[in-house]
Amino acid sequence: MKRPGFIERHHLWTENQTELSEQIKAVVKEQDLLLIRTAWSDQHGILRSKSLLPQAFFNALENGMQISTGTFLFDTGGALVFNPFVANNSLEIPEMKGAPNIIAVPDPHTFYILPWAKRTGLILCDQYYQNGQPIPLSSRSILCQSLADLQHRGLDYVVGLEVEWYLAKLEDPMLAMADVGHSGKPGEPPKVSAVEHSFQYLLESHNPEIHDLLCILAENLVQMGLPLRSVENEGGIGQFEFTFDPIPGLQAADTMTVFRMATKQICRQQGYIASFMCRPKLQGCSSNGWHLHQSLINRTTGENAFISANSNTLMSDLAKHFMGGILKHVNPTCVFTNPTINAYKRFRPNSLAPDRAGWGWENRGAMIRFQGGFDDPNTHIENRIGEPAANPYLYMASQLICGLDGVDSQLDPGSPTEEPYTTENPPFPSNLLEAISYLSQSELFAQKMGQQFINFMIKMKQSEINRFLKAVADQSPEEYSQRVTDWEQREYFELF
Numbered sequence: 001m002k003r004p005g006f007i008e009r010h011h012l013w014t015e016n017q018t019e020l021s022e023q024i025k026a027v028v029k030e031q032d033l034l035l036i037r038t039a040w041s042d043q044h045g046i047l048r049s050k051s052l053l054p055q056a057f058f059n060a061l062e063n064g065m066q067i068s069t070g071t072f073l074f075d076t077g078g079a080l081v082f083n084p085f086v087a088n089n090s091l092e093i094p095e096m097k098g099a100p101n102i103i104a105v106p107d108p109h110t111f112y113i114l115p116w117a118k119r120t121g122l123i124l125c126d127q128y129y130q131n132g133q134p135i136p137l138s139s140r141s142i143l144c145q146s147l148a149d150l151q152h153r154g155l156d157y158v159v160g161l162e163v164e165w166y167l168a169k170l171e172d173p174m175l176a177m178a179d180v181g182h183s184g185k186p187g188e189p190p191k192v193s194a195v196e197h198s199f200q201y202l203l204e205s206h207n208p209e210i211h212d213l214l215c216i217l218a219e220n221l222v223q224m225g226l227p228l229r230s231v232e233n234e235g236g237i238g239q240f241e242f243t244f245d246p247i248p249g250l251q252a253a254d255t256m257t258v259f260r261m262a263t264k265q266i267c268r269q270q271g272y273i274a275s276f277m278c279r280p281k282l283q284g285c286s287s288n289g290w291h292l293h294q295s296l297i298n299r300t301t302g303e304n305a306f307i308s309a310n311s312n313t314l315m316s317d318l319a320k321h322f323m324g325g326i327l328k329h330v331n332p333t334c335v336f337t338n339p340t341i342n343a344y345k346r347f348r349p350n351s352l353a354p355d356r357a358g359w360g361w362e363n364r365g366a367m368i369r370f371q372g373g374f375d376d377p378n379t380h381i382e383n384r385i386g387e388p389a390a391n392p393y394l395y396m397a398s399q400l401i402c403g404l405d406g407v408d409s410q411l412d413p414g415s416p417t418e419e420p421y422t423t424e425n426p427p428f429p430s431n432l433l434e435a436i437s438y439l440s441q442s443e444l445f446a447q448k449m450g451q452q453f454i455n456f457m458i459k460m461k462q463s464e465i466n467r468f469l470k471a472v473a474d475q476s477p478e479e480y481s482q483r484v485t486d487w488e489q490r491e492y493f494e495l496f
Helices: 015-030 054-063 139-151 204-224 249-269 317-328 330-337 341-345 392-409 432-440 443-449 451-471 477-482 486-492
Strands: 035-041 047-052 065-068 101-106 120-128 155-172 191-193 228-233 239-244 272-275 290-298 359-361 368-371 380-386
Touching: 015 054, 015 120, 035 054, 035 101, 035 139, 047 054, 047 065, 047 249, 054 065, 054 101, 120 139, 120 249, 139 155, 139 249, 139 392, 155 249, 155 380, 155 392, 204 228, 204 249, 239 249, 249 272, 249 392, 290 317, 290 392, 317 330, 317 368, 317 380, 317 392, 330 380, 330 392, 330 432, 330 451, 341 432, 341 451, 341 477, 341 486, 392 443, 432 451, 443 451, 451 486
Parallel strands: 035 120, 359 368
Antiparallel strands: 035 047, 065 101, 101 120, 155 191, 155 239, 155 272, 155 290, 228 239, 290 380, 368 380
16 A cells, blocks of 8 residues: 655645646646746745656655755845854754755645746645644745634635836846856846836837737736736836736735746746836836735625625724724834835835825825725725735735734724825834834734744844945945935846
């Protein structure tokens, strides 16, 4: 009798996932796939992967895939933050000392065939210790735990993605040996040119300049099964916004992760650079935002739990308290909604990006824009704080953690504002250093995400900040806090 594999022994899949895995094997054979990119999201929300040939992939569908802990050790610039061979610098997790292998377990719900890559598939994974226990540093697992907490309350999380990003024509990839950089110091950013001539918001006549590439992108995303809804030319030169239909929370986080990866790879293949950096150092650049549209659904009735049953109120008590929790905990949450140094240069008055906590009914200047009302099945909240470089799993988990705390504490979000940039509501942290200071003091996040993970993220972000401050030591804080620096362009433009 065949011995059960790692996945079966530790009961890591549902019956549905087991059935799907058999279907995936059949597809791999029928489509004659040569490589399957077996991928996982790191703490920055960036996909890492190993490409397996079919037989090795089939084995991974039973036993998982052995991977190194190495992707947990580095910050955004590849600087080593944790040395697993030094006793006092080993993530404070005994199981991670010595850089042992862990197990990446594919999730059969996330299998894709990549239309732009010949004979290639992709599947997303969760990470486990070799004893079958989840890795506490896995951001996807943290979201899954938050969703489980929600489901125990009889609720589901539905999310709509609204994502802005920049497109530029690649002129020089800067791959000379003198330009490529090293660990802790990314190389020179690629040289690019604009894809359109000037700022013209939603200008129809700009479409021919980039229509063919947008068609290629849309065709590939739809062919993969991503729920793309709309494509539009945004405010900046070469800035675009893609939106997606509302879908369940974990699927939405997976979609965002795969969408960013796919967009960057397809554009590069066509001779362009796609960047989800919040505020690139480009002429005529506006900031990119990632607006998260959110609602909760009653698992029993399937009805929107944010809808008010009273014609005299905009929203249900659940929606009001959920929003109150998000607003109360906004400062520590910024580490997850705005995890880069660059993101804080987006928070400017009268810029269509919020700069302080607060909510408004159909107000795009407020942090939370409430949409809908009595008896409207599409009632939801739109959190406009996020940057598109955020880790999708941590962004969404932070919303659930804060929102449900608001529900438990029956927090009041206060009155809606009509003048979001002049209200006395508290401003956001002015930089990433302030945000991690708030996170270090948050009992809520330590309880819900685990103190090990919070310590890990603070040290990871502190490394990034230290490198930045060293690079701008010859500038005044007034200079580097107001303008986008060369360091940020090197660090983020091509990575995100």
